[in-house]
Amino acid sequence: MTMNNQGRPSAVGTSENHELPTISGDRGLDHEEPLIFEIGRDGMTGVDLPDVQMSETRLGGMRRRKPIGLPGLSEPEVIRHYVRLSRMNYAIDAGLYPLGSCTMKHNPRLNEKVARLPGFGDLHPLAPQSTVQGALELIGELMMWLTTLTGMPAVAMSPKAGAHGELCGLLSIRAAIAARGEVRKRILVPASAHGTNPATAAFAGFVIDEVKGTADGRVDMVELEGKLGPDVAAIMLTNPNTCGLFERDIRHMADATHKAGAYFYCDGANFNAIAGRVRPGDLGIDAMHINLHKTFSTPHGGGGPGAGPVVLSAALAPFAPLPLLVRDSRGFRLIEDRDELPARAKPFGRMCAFHGQMGMFVRALAYMLSHGRDGVRQASEDAVLSANYILASLKDVMSAPYGNGPCMHEALFDDSFLEGSGVTTLDFAKAMIDEGYHPMTMYFPLVVHGAMLIEPTESESKESLDRFIHVLRELALEAIAKNTVRFDGAPRYAPRRRLDETAAARKPVLRWKRKDLPQAAE
Ligand SMILES: Cc1ncc(COP(=O)(O)O)c(C=O)c1O
Incomplete structure (x- = not known):
């Protein structure tokens, strides 16, 4: 037995000796665990309950007549089963997780602690707004951080993931184009784009036109400019791009796109490479989603719904989806209905029923506040x-x-x-x-x-x-x-x-x- 790089014992040797039947019956960390149904036995239980006299009259036709096949296990057996399963999972808490484009970084425990505070942990989306003023203020504070870090005037908070944010950005663009009385169907997407970009564009009813890259891994500007025209709704670019490179011509790209009457969507999944150093608003971007689970270290799944807020330029801000968070003499308010809208607002609709991702907002803001702008x-x-x-x-x-x-x-x-x-x-x-x-x-x-x-x-x-x-x-x-x-x-x-x-x-x-x-x- 030697130790592997996480300091855990690891089996070493040829595949032959690895496959020898085991003797101990307890094969440690890295091996098979049967389904709980396979290890359960009839008659075994983890709890002792007094016998209940089931009365036909009380349950009537609802009374169960056949066993339902639940596995029977003692309490320690159940715990061991799930602990063994959890050890089969690779996690950032187990070791370095080099998955490119996913930003598998440490989730500070401080954020977890704050997200579980009473008042945050047990919020309900239907709670009357007057009773959740602190939560709304927290969303407002997070919006302020996001707009400041990106240099963009507005942000839509409701999207629940990066790809959902892409959809929100493209629907805002579609609404802005419709408001100009135009029809533009084409979206230019670089060949190196993440699969969600063309998928989102197609889902939103656009036609995808691929732009090839140069030998040095950037967007081919000649091809891009050749493709821009009156039917182009937007370009969709990732920056830094998926080759891990900063797009040097990004300002030029933005100018050419705007000159053609199109919008500039930036996939901001890689914002964690530039946060605090570069403001996408200064690069001419009109819409960009931010994966809070990447840049601001909220958990990837398992922590409830995710969050992919979308920052919007002044041109797109009026089309941001409902609900809108406002602060007036009555305090913080989520505007849910069109008849309460401020004059300029023309929301394209809404992305989801509720702000279910409050836990992510709390964690992201805790990350920002604990790091400060210099720390970010x-x-x-x-x-x-x-x-x-x-x-x-x-x-x-x-x-x-x-x-x-x-x-x-x-x-x-x-x-x-x-x-x-x-x-x-x-x-x-x-x-x-x-x-x-x-x-x-x-x-x-x-x-x-x-x-x-x-x-x-x-x-x-x-x-x-x-x-x-x-x-x-x-x-x-x-x-x-x-x-x-x-x-x-x-x-x-x-x-x-x-x-x-x-x-x-x-x-x-x-x-x-x-x-x-x-x-x-x-
Ligand atoms: C470059 C890029 N764009 C978009 C996404 C989609 O984000 P999400 O998984 O949050 O939907 C990802 C996710 O890995 C990504 O790496």
């Missing part, structure tokens, strides 16, 4: 520094298509260093699992062959980055030397080996039936 800038700078450290430390063994200059917050490699080795990007990523790391983002952006996109974030120490770099360097050297043993069939030390990822996504098996109780499982 420092976090962005450190994220960029970490990525450059990785790029500079590995580009002699792993091929970096745009490695001639510095990157922003993500280090991008392609698979040309693997050419002729018999190892693919997928094999390389799976071998990382055996070393105790979650793989980086693979095969994205699509414009780079066999892409490996690494986003270390600012919350890793230098020691943690050094260990990660060491592992990747060793794996790269093994692959280049055609020692494929670590890659063939990896991962070996994971609860699951290689999955058929297409079938797993397209034909998921979501239902389990207890065979001896077919009718009960219905």
